[in-house]
Amino acid sequence: MKAAKIVFGLLAVTFLMAPLVTILPLAFTSSDLLSYPIRSFSLRWFEELMISDAWRMSIVNSLVIGAGATLLATVLGTLVSLGLRRSFAFSGILKSALLLPMVVPAVILGVGMQITFIQLGLVNTHVGVIIAHTVVALPFVIVSVSGSLAGIDMRVERAAMSLGANPLRVFGHVTLPLMLPGVLSGAVLAFATSLDEVVLTLFVAGPNQRTLARQMFSSIRENISPAIAAAAFVIIVGTVVVAGLVLLFRAAAQRQKPSTVTV
């Protein structure tokens, strides 16, 4: 029984981790083929990312679009979370509706956005892609910020009021500092979402708005090369950094929860 557990555990962890572990070394192959074995190592594919116009532009685009979408989604999502903090008539339905972009298949949204964005003149523009990414990033910000707001003991804010803080100062001195970890991890999730978005980009972006994910998608389809592994390496390292930051924010949020330990 115990042995079966260990074997299952190892197999499952292997299944989960194998893809991440196998693709990383291929970034350093000197071969033109994206496959094992690796005969010799080189950094040529990282150079390719830097030198080739297509890859370089896609990285810059991803950073610009990611930054824009993160900013927009974080501001809108934080405001929404504050507005939905106290429940009111239909607030539950409203929140479910705002989380719908997580659920609606991206291709459907892509078709609708393409038609709408043509009418709005947003198709094939950076602003259009930023807006599209913001729509799918927004739910992550809302979930994250709402979660951190729900963790704030309302009595702490009441205490601030009773101690002489007007509503604005209660927000500035108490609510905002306490919700900040949630806002920051929401922003990180928004950026990660934008970085990984392909489908909406396919529908609303033109050749000048090609993002890194979009570039990876077409090179897997058209001319697969170890440059993909190099791009994957960049993204995974970014993800690990991002995950570290999220854990750090979570830990910070955890530390701030008032302990109810007796003695």
Place this chain on the structure above:
Amino acid sequence: MTASMATSRASGRGSTTGRDGSMAASSARVAAMNGASAPFIALEQVEMMFGTHRVVDQLDLTITRGEFVSLLGPSGSGKTTILMLLAGFLQPTAGSICLGGKRIDHLPPHRRDMGVVFQNYALFPHMSVADNVAFPLRMRRVGREEIEQRVTRALDMVQLQHLRDRRPAMLSGGQQQRIALARALVFEPSVVLMDEPLGALDKQLREQMQLDIRDLHRRLGLTIVFVTHDQGEALTMSDRIAVFNRGRIEQIGSPTEIYDRPASRFVAEFIGETNLMAGKVTTTGPDGSLIRLDSGEDMAASAADWPAAGNEALLSVRPENVTVQPVGTARRTERVNIMQAKVADSVYQGDHLRLHLDCGQRRMIARLDRQVADYAVGTQVDVVFQADNCRVIPT
């Protein structure tokens, strides 16, 4: 209508018994009873509705400067709502709240000048202990040096100077409690409101804090409104206790009044433990009342002006006022009630012995000094209790 009757009845009783119970009363309460100073806090006909649910029902309550008043009651009885109304987190649906003669019920919490101590302390988790205590002073734009002095003094008062740079999460419950207290007192509010502040502490620490808070109250002359569901806590700390039930005050008075002379069945049963016997009042007068129990016996009770003769009533006697003697040895007099009973169970409780007694249809509980005697289960005994310890309560 019935509510105001209940409160006027309660305060009427408070003033009659206040005279003979004045030994135990604090000077503040005496002042209140004599009407020497105007009420400091006055709630008049306050009503609070949550939707269609009436949480506070036409409530009147006055509190004198320097008084320690406990609001005691089961959960949902409206006591915490009163505190939230005083602090300004809620607005009454009707009635008025005055502080020092000025109406405050329209003021937001930050302009009410009340220090609130919350159940789970509600310390700011992202600020150090010193910053927590300094917060109300910063909000009042007190100068930096003065803040430093007053924070130091407040932390000295609760003896936690050495923890001033810690975060609240690193403190024990008792320490957090003291910080919350220091924070609520540092800006010298005109009233301190406490919402079950000791509920999360263990028994020993709770008792220590009870004494500490009472000491602070005396030393600083604070006006304190203290919400609790723990009757022992209320009895220990308060000048007066207001017993809440279903949004109304059932009775308000000193701890001895509340315990020895409960004005209603609810109060008698909620505070301590009591034996209740149903009957009908036959005579009432200044020397005592007589009540004929449903089982036919006549019982003498202490003086009561209400309910009038002929009314249904309950006779209440506390278990510690009930004694037991070997059968046939007790003698009934005008001021001593006796009853025949059989010992149904005898429970050893360390410092005392609890006897469960079968008196015909009725069950009684007697709390005996354990040295008195041991009574085997099934023994026939005489149950004895003094008329002065019996209280007539309206049904």
Place this chain on the structure above:
Amino acid sequence: MSAPQEIKTASARAMLLGPALVFMAMVFFLPIWTVLVQSVSDPAISNALPATVAAVAEWDPHTAPTIAMQEALAEDLRAIDDPQILGDVVRRLNSQQAGFRTLISRTSGALNRLADDASIDLVAIDPRWDDPIYSQAIAATMSPTTDRFLLAAVDMARDAAGNIGTVGPDVSANRDTFLRTFAIAATVSLVCLLIGYPYAMLMASSRGWVRGVLIASVLLPLWTSLLVRTAAWYVLLQDKGLINSALQWVGLIDEPLGLLFSRTGVVIAMSHVLLPFMVLPIYSVLLTIPPNLGPAAASLGANPIRSFLHVQLPLSSLGIASGSLLVFMSAIGYYITPALIGGPTDQMISSLIAFFAMGSANWGMAAAFGVLLLIPTLLLYVAYDRVTSRTNGRST
């Protein structure tokens, strides 16, 4: 709460919610609405030929075309100055009735050569105008709304008389794609459940660094880009990839299995991507089950299997339900993974939508598939919402 205060909170709330609601209305709900509208709209004829539509409405389709209709059609055709609009009209009419392509081009060419005030005789230009079948085609296409996209999406169509019938599998095989989509999603959900449930149990029962490793193994892939994971599976599954090499080296197979561009490959990659969504809900439910229930059941005489079946499984059923709903709901909308890992016969509804929208700009068909995919997705979301709110209600 007093009335002015309620107004104050309401206006503060409006200021907080307003920007996001306007934003979402413009760029989320409007696009979704556009898809819904697009799936039933057919405006080419009613927009381009307004006078004809009015004249045809008064015509008895069993009689020969009237002069008024011919004059109206001539007027409409002359008024069209955008060749793209004319092209739309021709395409739409030709799809209803073959022959319209030559008929319209000949007619509009002749009309352009005529003087503005010359009398019009369409039958003289082309005798086919005398045949009511062409006028009937105009009548059939003039409504601005249509159900033909939705019908075509499920392999159905109306015949000339307007009766709905099924189209043969040689013409259209969309139903197969729907069935395939649901079959792949169900297989993926099952695989995720079979791996995910024991994995969640293992997570819940382990301690210390073991639990840390197990949790990290779920969260790291979850946080890794979908594209990276799909690319990785591409590397692993190819004929010279690690899986085939390893199996050949062990000697289990002689020839590569052909996993890439196959159904098996799609299921493996999608299960990997969606596994965390199964593990995490089950894990969080398992954590709420008191650990002494197992020993309690054992002390009451249940063997481990019966104790699992009668105690743990029923208590974790809500976790299973929410995990399965989440995985299935996400799977039916998948596009990237089947597009990159699957072969032509492994494509799902999303691929059809992308094909019609991007490949042939056929918005009507793309939207019709979108609607038919959106409906089950939203139903599953509602069910998921119910299940999770019950889970939360129970754990608090």
